Amino acid sequence: MKHSQIYPHAFSKLFVGIALAGILVACAGNDPEAEQYGANPTLPKPQRGLLPNMTIAEPTPWGDALPKVPQGFTVSTIASDLKVPRQTIVLPNGDILVAEGKGGNAPALKPKDVIAGYIKAKGTTKVKGGDRLTLLRDADGDGVYELKTVFAENLNAPYGLALVDNNLYVANQDALMRFEYREGQTKADGAPAKITDLPSEINHHWTKSLAASADGRFLYVGIGSNSNITERGMVAEADRAMVWEIDAETGAHRPYATGLRNPTALTIQPETGTLWAVVNERDEIGPNLVPDYLTSVKEGAFYGWPYSYWGQNVDERVRPQKPEKVASAIAPDYALGSHVAALGVDFSEASMGEEFADGVFVGQHGSWNRKNPVGYKVVFVPFSNGRPAGEPIDFVTGFRDENGKTRGRPVGVTVDPKGALIVADDLANVIWRVVRTGQ
Amino acid sequence: MTVGSGRTLHPIHGALLAGTIPLFLGGALSDYAYSVSYQIQWANFASWLIAGALVFGALALLCSIIHVIRSPHRGGLVIIYPLFLLATWILGFINSLVHAKDAWASMPTGFTLSIIVFLLACISTWIGFAKFGVGGAR
Numbered sequence: 001m002k003h004s005q006i007y008p009h010a011f012s013k014l015f016v017g018i019a020l021a022g023i024l025v026a027c028a029g030n031d032p033e034a035e036q037y038g039a040n041p042t043l044p045k046p047q048r049g050l051l052p053n054m055t056i057a058e059p060t061p062w063g064d065a066l067p068k069v070p071q072g073f074t075v076s077t078i079a080s081d082l083k084v085p086r087q088t089i090v091l092p093n094g095d096i097l098v099a100e101g102k103g104g105n106a107p108a109l110k111p112k113d114v115i116a117g118y119i120k121a122k123g124t125t126k127v128k129g130g131d132r133l134t135l136l137r138d139a140d141g142d143g144v145y146e147l148k149t150v151f152a153e154n155l156n157a158p159y160g161l162a163l164v165d166n167n168l169y170v171a172n173q174d175a176l177m178r179f180e181y182r183e184g185q186t187k188a189d190g191a192p193a194k195i196t197d198l199p200s201e202i203n204h205h206w207t208k209s210l211a212a213s214a215d216g217r218f219l220y221v222g223i224g225s226n227s228n229i230t231e232r233g234m235v236a237e238a239d240r241a242m243v244w245e246i247d248a249e250t251g252a253h254r255p256y257a258t259g260l261r262n263p264t265a266l267t268i269q270p271e272t273g274t275l276w277a278v279v280n281e282r283d284e285i286g287p288n289l290v291p292d293y294l295t296s297v298k299e300g301a302f303y304g305w306p307y308s309y310w311g312q313n314v315d316e317r318v319r320p321q322k323p324e325k326v327a328s329a330i331a332p333d334y335a336l337g338s339h340v341a342a343l344g345v346d347f348s349e350a351s352m353g354e355e356f357a358d359g360v361f362v363g364q365h366g367s368w369n370r371k372n373p374v375g376y377k378v379v380f381v382p383f384s385n386g387r388p389a390g391e392p393i394d395f396v397t398g399f400r401d402e403n404g405k406t407r408g409r410p411v412g413v414t415v416d417p418k419g420a421l422i423v424a425d426d427l428a429n430v431i432w433r434v435v436r437t438g439q
Numbered sequence: 440m441t442v443g444s445g446r447t448l449h450p451i452h453g454a455l456l457a458g459t460i461p462l463f464l465g466g467a468l469s470d471y472a473y474s475v476s477y478q479i480q481w482a483n484f485a486s487w488l489i490a491g492a493l494v495f496g497a498l499a500l501l502c503s504i505i506h507v508i509r510s511p512h513r514g515g516l517v518i519i520y521p522l523f524l525l526a527t528w529i530l531g532f533i534n535s536l537v538h539a540k541d542a543w544a545s546m547p548t549g550f551t552l553s554i555i556v557f558l559l560a561c562i563s564t565w566i567g568f569a570k571f572g573v574g575g576a577r
Contacts, residue, residue: 112539231541233479
């Protein structure tokens with residue numbers, strides 16, 4: 001089973017009705033807006049009413065509408081009718097590979113899981129995950145990707161992608177795989193070889209993000225926690241909420257950094273070779289807690305989950321507590337805002353133009369645990385001297401329409417060296433390409 | 440016979456009413472087990488037991504309202520019985536929302552509420568059985 005299982009139960013039907021009514025009441029309040037960007041975000045006190053705030057933006061088709069992009073850029077769809085596209089990479093010859101899939105097999109443990117699962121599913125696509133890689137090719141360079149073909153199929157919720165020389169690495173939800181890749185290839189030669197199994201029990205957060213070290217010797221895999229905040233028990237959290245460093249030759253692994261609740265995308269900073277990640281933080285302690293973040297990943301560091309957040313702010317929901325772990329927790333580099341659900345990150349380059357040359361693009365899938373939705377856009381975080389510097393700049397917006405309905409939800413972002421940003425949209429099931437046109 | 444003039448509780452009404460006691464009690468005991476062991480499965484058990492008690496309680500409440508409507512007397516315990524059941528159910532529902540919080544966030548409020556709701560269920564059942572009897576046994 002790849003989908004969230006929802007156990008039909010006599011009680012659950014009754015509960016859905018009652019809870020839906022209750023949630024409408026709970027959503028009547030307002031979220032105070034908080035500035036939560038940068039190294040020192042404002043952190044209010046944790047709060048939670050009888051019901052968590054939930055706002056699920058109802059999906060609506062794009063129609064003739066297009067996302068909004070900055071002046072000097074245009075946007076178009078380069079592939080549609082995909083099966084839940086998540087992450088992309090641009091190959092050396094300009095071809096684009098798209099990982100399509102939807103994983104996780106976390107059972108509902110409480111009546112609450114049945115209800116919340118039902119409600120959250122209303123904000124996502126009904127399409128079944130493709131479990132495949134699709135290749136897109138624009139042979140004549142006119143910006144139209146005329147070839148759309150299945151590169152590999154029968155994968156298991158593939159997500160993270162990385163290319164090192166002629167090794168194409170794919171992080172399935174349960175294993176790291178390798179394909180032999182020759183430039184120009186449009187279909188994989190055969191089934192991939194397994195480098196190593198990845199933690200996949202329950203897979204509450206199933207996405208396995210991936211990046212390769214600059215020299216290609218190591219692969220980094222982000223493994224999300226198996227719960228929001230340990231409500232599936234501590235045993236389920238073995239080998240979770242961490243980044244593994246995997247030897248590409250032997251498949252041997254070790255924890256590289258821990259306490260990262262859900263490291264949904266990884267990338268290597270080109271000048272320094274440093275590993276960076278975007279991480280989704282915990283829910284249900286208020287509209288402005290806890291900020292999702294962008295951070296350089298320090299080897300051996302502990303980033304707090306589950307015992308504390310943003311450094312050493314203790315989360316009272318975790319028992320038993322571990323003061324000694326809290327004491328060792330470090331704060332991440334840059335807050336992106338609470339509940340924005342950052343799912344994509346990539347470093348920019350000079351071809352994106354002066355304003356957007358130095359920094360990272362971040363794809364934000366958008367919130368559910370908030371009255372006023374946030375995220376649902378791609379932002380650019382400017383860098384200076386190799387560190388984030390300044391407020392995020394909206395780069396691709398318009399994913400929600402003026403009536404508050406959702407047209408699309410950005411996931412992976414990849415910079416095309418030709419001067420374009422590739423954005424996967426897993427609600428509309430399309431790939432957007434934002435191209436720099438100059439002045 | 441001073442109350443109900445022979446209107447006793449239907450056996451199904453009685454079974455539903457009595458069913459709230461072991462279910463709410465199970466919830467309270469599971470809460471206790473969670474609070475001393477930190478084993479999350481106890482919190483899951485508590486959530487479902489309370490959900491089950493609410494289903495039984497809602498049906499018993501419905502029966503009690505029908506009982507009032509069909510009763511020739513509308514005063515005293517005939518009215519107080521469904522009011523106690525209603526109070527039990529409302530507090531039980533609040534308790535189920537508290538139990539829907541993740542991990543230890545449901546504690547210690549959840550345990551306290553579970554005990555109160557269990558006691559309310561006992562009182563409701565006591566009034567129901569003691570005053571009206573079951574299946575014409577009185």
